[in-house]
Amino acid sequence: MVRACQPVLLVALLAVTAAVADAATFAEVQRIKLGQLEQAARNAVAQQRKTHCEPMAVQAEFQGIGGVLVGRSTDWDVDGDGQCLKVTLLGIPANTSHTDIDHRLAIRFAQPVNLLSRSTGLALWIRPADGLAPTLRFGARFRCAGSDEDPVIISDTPLVHKFGDSPHQAYLDWGYAFSHDVEPLRGAPRELFERVEAIELTFVQKRIPRGEGPLPPATGVFYLDGVQLVDWYEGSYDNSRFPPDGPLNAAQPIVSQGRTQQVAVICALYGGEEGVQSALRAMDMMARIQCWDGSWPEIQTRLQGETTHGMILADLARTLQALRDRNRPELKQWVRIRHWDMTRDELYEQMIYRAAMSRAPAPMHTWADTYFSGEGALRGGCNRPMYFTVSQYVTAQVLRDGAWKKQVLVEYDRNMDDLVAYQGVTAGGWPIFGEGDRYNGRGLSWDCGYTTDHVFIMAIGSRVTGDERWGAMMRRFDAVVEAMMLADGLRIDGGLSERGRARSGGLKAPDIVFQEAHRHGATKLAQWGANVSRLTWSQWPAGGSQWPGASRARGYGLGAFLTWLTYDLQAEPEPADLGHVFPRQWPVWTAVWMDKEGREARRSKLVLQPGTAPTVNTFQWEVGQYPVITGAPVAVELLGETPVEISDVTASGDVSALAKGTPRFEVVGDGRFEDNKVLLTGPARVGMLYDGGEVAFSVKPAETDKPAGFRVRALHAPEACTHAFPDNAERPARPDGNRSPRRPGRREGR
Known part of the structure; x- marks a missing residue:
């Protein structure tokens, strides 16, 4: 007799169980969490930029090109020289191109200028004349010495302010710039900004959000004054663009990482007086750099009309509330930032309101412009609209x-x-939220890393809103967790990722996931949270979630990822084992693969092998298919040398609950059951009959006309077993002609 399923050390779960007696109490866990956040606040204060360079008036020649006329006027003055520029736009057409723009206002320098040495962007005061079309917008093209690869800022900033401010001070950040071909997410080479001969303001007409009907050519006048090179990033936590001992704009390429500012809420809540002062600097900065539509830059996504800034918004709103709760006198101080002259409290409230309305009117799927659509985000990047929606409630x-x-x-x-x-x-109804579309609609839009974010966002949404719709989504999502949970009960399958190459994904903050999922009856999600919570706190600080690394995070990760943990501070209920066992935690499990039309596509099987070879599992991903998995609470050991195939595991009733009982085995077909053995001469069906339900699976000798057999033993809890999985080398090619990421043949121990 040999074993095809050999026990292996279940490092993650069995070690956790053994360590529970030494684990911290949940009250101690809350103190650990606070300590981590307090250290994160200190780290953020230490990396924050606390200085700025003074603004510099632009000394240049202004020249109109195409339908742009420019001349001096005494009708308005901002900078104290008694005059401004009057800009007349003649017949500006609708244009959705980012590069082919004929109507421009050239700002020509006497000699090439290094824009990076003392500035982060271009500020300019604009006063629209009466009747100027609200569809007239501007961007920029940078003419760089020695290169024809001119960086471009997309022409989407309106001359007539979206929220009615007039006059208003517009701002173009160097981090807004794309490469000359405007390839999404590709920034322009940093060195080009060190030798700029001219900045050309580019004028177009477009509707944002996109609307129906033609736009006739528009003619009108606006006044321009106070054109300056400015450094508006005092208060930034971005130590890539602003390293403590490095030059200004050090990142390559230059990017605007608005999400670094999310850590302001951790500073305000857990950083003491230094943290509060840090949060005030950060909030002032975010008011300075707020985009025309109410959003904030996050790498280049701001210029794609993205909703990533929702993640920023929630934390800035909470920062304002934290400052109010502390009755900070700074909120009553009168400040002048850009064209606003009001108290800080009024400025911050206006800032978060406008951010919340930046993608109005809802619903999200109806929003579209020339390079982004809300429906596209819901299908191909749903973590962003999900969190934007949470942020609106916050x-x-x-x-x-x-x-x-x-x-x-x-x-x-x-x-x-x-x-x-x-x-x-x-x-096709499998209740995931879409991330990516590498297969042009043929795939599932699955990504396990973002999927774990979806779980976290649902839990946060449930906690802060109390909205039952979050609970309904979590209950539906149980089907995904059941299918995708790996054998350790801690991580979900990487699947056929449409974005990264992750093999698996884990929870960032398991306690809130347990608490909110359990409250809404999403048992599988809650069990996942309980498993990871047990690992995190019984092996502290070895790992298991994002909490162990919270006190060590720096840079972008410190701002962009840690603030979600601040929702995970509820002491009750304490995560507890609900007794649910995921199908892949049992040694025997099979999958029915479904296509997006809801039809069965194929089934997987197990093959018990002789000798020391592990059980072969034919579970294999294909584009556009998802698994429905059923496990059997049974250990199997091959008898003899003839392999045995196991297929079509089915269950009537909750397998985890049934496994608590003791079954009666029954064999129907070409076989018999005796002395805890199944002896086969051909295909048969093995039934495990419990009070209240049945688990069954099909078996047959893998070689025709050869008898075979295996020993069976009912299990009441998961037991370790090693499966060998096939190589997915035959995955279809991607639309660009390259092979999709290849998952090598692997073994998965439980």
Whole structure:
């Protein structure tokens, strides 16, 4: 007798179980969490930029090109020289091109200028004349000495301010610039900005959001003054662009990482007086660099009309609330930032309101412009609209203006309906949220890393809103967790990722996932949270979630990823084992693969091998298919040298609950059961009959006309077993002609 399934050390779960007696109490866990966040606040304060360079008036020649006329005027003055520029636009057409733009205002320097040495962007005061079309927009092209690869800022900033501010101070950050071909997410080479001969403002007409009907050529006048090179990043936590001992704009390429500023809320809540001062610097900075539409730059995504800034918004709203809760006198101070002259409290409230309305009108799927659509985000990057929607609710709770609050809550409600409707849309009803579309609609839009973010966002949304719709989404998502949970009960399968090459994905903050999923009856999600929580706190600080690394994070990760942990501080209920066992935790499990039309595509099987060879599992991913997995609580040991195939595991009833009982084995077909052995002469069906249900699976000798057999033993808890999985070398090619990431043949121990 030999074993095809050999026990192996179940490092993750069995070690956790053994260590539970020495684990911290959950009250101690809360103190550990606070300590981690306090250290994170100290780290953020230490890496924050606390200086800036003074603004420099632009000394240049201004020249109109195409339908742009420019001349001096005494009708307005901002900078104190008694005059401004009057810019007349003649017949500016609708244009969605980012590079082929004929109508420009050239700002020509006497000699090449290094824009990076003392500035982060270009600020300019604009006063529209009466009747100027709100569809007129501008961007920039940088003419660089020695190169024809001119960086481009997309022409989407309106001359007539979206929220009615007039006059207004516009701002073009160097980090807004794309490469000359405007390839998405490809920044322009840094060195080009060190030898700029001219900045050409480019003028087009376009509707944002996209609307119906033609736009006739537009003619009108605006006044321009106070053109300056400015450094508006005092208060930045971005130590890549602003290293403590390095030059300004050090990153290559230059990017605007708005998400670094999320850590302001950790500083305000857990950083003491230094943290509060740090948060105030950060909030002032975010008011300075807020985009025309209310968003904030996050790498290049701002210029794609993205919703990533929702992640920033929630934390800035909470920062304002933290400052209010502390009755900070700085909120009553009168400040002048850009064209706003008001108290800090008023400025911060206006800032978060406008950010919450930046993608109005809802619902999200109807939003579209020339390079982005809300529906595209819901299908191919759903973590962003999900969190943007959460942030709208968070913002509404902070707003004191009743009309603003009502507006934002209406937007939230409509976007929530969108999230509910789009769950499962990319995968034929399999209830995932879409991430990526590498296969041009043929795939599932699956990515395990972003999927773990979806889980976290659902838990946060549930906690901060109390909205039952989050709970409904979590309950639906149980089907995904059941299918994708790996044998350790801690990580989900990397699957056929449409974005990265991750083999698996884990939870960042398991306690909130358990608490919110359990509250809503999402048992599988809650069990996942309980498993990871047990690992995290019994082996502290070895790993298991994002918590162990919270005190060590620096740079972008410190700002962009840690603030989610601040929602994970609820002491009750303490995560507890709910007794659910995931199918892959049992030694015997098989999958039914479904296509996006809801049809069965194929089934997997197990092959018990002689000798010391592990059980072969034919579970293999294919484009556009998802698995439904059923496990059998049974250990199997091959008898003799003839391999045995196991297929079609089915269950009536909850397998985890059934496994608590003792079954009666029954064999139907060409075989018999005796002395805890199944002896086969041909195909048969093995039944495990419990009070209240049945688990069954099909078996047959792998070689025709040869008898075979195996020993069976009912299990009441998971038991370690090693499976060998096939090589997925035959995956279809990607649309670009390259092979999709190849998962090598692997063994998975449990």
